[in-house]
Amino acid sequence: MRYTPPTPSDLEKLKQELKLSSAQMAELFGVQGGRQWRKYTGGETPREISPHLLFFAMARLELDAETIDRVLARMRSIGATIELDKP
Template identity: 80%
Template sequence: MKYTPPAPEDLERLKQGLNLSSAQMADLFGVAGGRQWRKYTGGTEPREMSPHILFFAMARLELDAETIERILNRMRAAGATIELDSQ
């Protein structure tokens, strides 16, 4: 797979377009919190977004709730414990 991560400016533009806070973006992307999210969008050496984190967030934006739940159930069947709405 060839992958070039989005630039920090692209991620900030997405955040602004969705009108979400850093904490909400962290939740969407499945990262620890707003502070963690900001590591992808700023600082002297911003962290590169890995493809699996970006895919997770974009899937949550594009797929309907039924499809997301079907995927989560498959993850559970593979042995994972996951609840998206839990902290």
């Protein structure tokens, strides 16, 4: 797989388009809080967003609830514990 991550400014633009706080973006991307999210959008050496985090967030934006529930059920069927609404 070839992957070029979005730039920090691309991620900030998405945040503004969605009208979400840093904490809400962290929840969307599955990272630990707004402070963690800001590591991807700023600072001296911002982190690159991994393809799996980006895929997870975009899937949550694009897929309907039934499809997401089906994927989560498949994850649980092989032993995962996952609750999207829990920190």
